[in-house]
Amino acid sequence: MSPCEIALINLLNQMALKTFPGLTMAIGKGDKIIWQHGAGYADAKNKIKNKSEMIFGIGSITKIFVAVLILQLNEENYLTLDEPISTWLDKNVLADVANAESVTVRHLLSHYSGIPSWEDQHSWIHDARGKRVKPEKIWLPQENLDYIRGKKPLCAPGEAFHYSNSNFTLLGLLIEKLTSNSLEEELYKRIINPLLLKSTSLESVASLENQYSSKRFHRLDPHFIKKAGVSDYFKIEPNNILDVSAINLSVEWAAGGIVSTAQDVVNFILALKNGELLNPKSMKEMQQWMPADNAEMGLSLFRMDTDYGTAIGHGGNVLGASACVWWYEKTNCALAILTNVGSMHASPDAHCASTMFKNAEVGKLAQEICSYY
Incomplete structure (x- = not known):
């Protein structure tokens, strides 16, 4: 074993002892996992x-999976990136959602839509992550949109990043509308099964019962108590x-509802990086x-120094749960x-994967x- 390993x-062991009950990390090079540790x-x-x-929630890494589906549908002429989503989605879905009539697929993928986030609404935080949480509740996607109906836009589409x-x-609703399949079915068909991601799924009751699912914890400090409150179920x-x-991730859905392992996440990001999921034009658009x-x-990818x-x-x-996945632009290395x-x-400043x-x-x-490899 090398000194760096x-x-x-x-x-990682020190971080687990002092900061996290549990964490896993995987490293990939080329098209292979070369190292992992729990x-x-x-x-x-x-x-x-x-x-x-061990299986953990991966949060907003889910957005990269969804972006891949959207770009694949673009390649197959189901949609175009610069048409308004109102071209395809029903008016009742978009009713009273700021900018919904004019915002494009590209605006959504890049977070330049100006549409408020349900995650920032106090009532949603209390209902979905705080004092009013109901663990048995399975959320439907459109329920989240109800928390932003009638809210003012943050800016005009394309004007600024929010x-x-x-x-x-x-975007998840758009995938289901265009394919006539559930988001989960499209994830399995287009990404999970082709890449043999055996421990990856959009969370359901079945995935909660997996023997390799970790317990779930959350930082408790004055900020959380003030913003969310503490449920009796916590x-x-x-x-x-x-x-x-006690909770499930159904409320996150296309924005953050996937559970996975570090190995599966690295295999996914290597496949994306290596052009196995999208054609060169789509990869260029994404970046x-x-x-x-x-x-x-880019289109659901961040780039940072x-x-x-x-x-x-x-x-x-x-x-x-918290998670992150990155590949280095100038070295053949990816990690989750x-x-x-x-x-x-x-x-x-609370500790998390990022x-x-x-x-x-x-x-x-x-x-x-x-x-070394």
């Missing part, structure tokens, strides 16, 4: 150790975390970069980090490991 194992516990109370095959989960609810655990394992806060945004090189990918953060702790609505990627040396060590 030992150093990365030690780093640290900490999937269920500390029952002494169930975390393994590399990250919005509402964009991907609309259990307060040591180290200021909540056990939120037309525009300003996006402290980074750049890090201490260890420019990286392309996406982070994810939902109730009970998945954890069983979410930090949405907690302090901006803060770990930005602040720790995982990127440096991952690229050093790639250089």
Whole structure:
């Protein structure tokens, strides 16, 4: 085992001990997984150790999967990127959604739609992640849109970047409208089955019962208490975390409802990077970069400078999980980090997979490991 592999194992184990109950990481080079490790516990109370095959929520990494479906449908002439979505979606779906009549598929994919995000609405936060959570509830996609109906637009379409989960609810509905299949069916048909992603699914009751599904936790701090409140179904655990394992991710759907393993996520991002899922024209479209806060945004891909090189990918953060996946632009290296702790609505500095990627040396060590293979 190389010194950089030992150093990365030690780093992950320390992070699990101090910061996360459990986390997994996988590294890919070329078209293969070359390294993976599970640290900490999937269920500390029952002494169930975390393994590399453990399943976690991947949050907004789901958006890359959905973007691939949309771009495939564009390649097959089901849609065009610069037509308004009102061309295809029914008026009752779009009723009272800001900019809905004029916003295009490209605007949605790039978060330049100006449509408010349901995730930012106080009532939604209370209902879906906080004090009014009902674990048995299976959310329907259009329910989320009800939280933004009648809200003012954040800007005109194409004018500015505003990250919005509402964009991907609309894209998921568009996929179902055009294909006459469920979003889950299209994910299996076009991505999950062709790539043999055996541990990846859009969350359902069945996936919750998988023996490899980790327990779910969330950061508990004054920010979360003020914004979301604490449901009676959540259990307060040591180290200021909540056990939120009672919940399901149906509310996230096309914006963040996929569960997976670090290995599957890396295999997916390598397939995308290597042109196995989209043609060259679509890949070029996907990487037309525009300003996006402290980074750049393509069609559901972020591009940002890090201490260890420019990286392309996406982070994810939902109730009970956080994750990120990145490939380095100038080295043949990709990585994914998945954890069983979410930090949405907690302090901006609360630990999650993305803060770990930005602040720790995982990127440096991952690229050093790639250089050995």
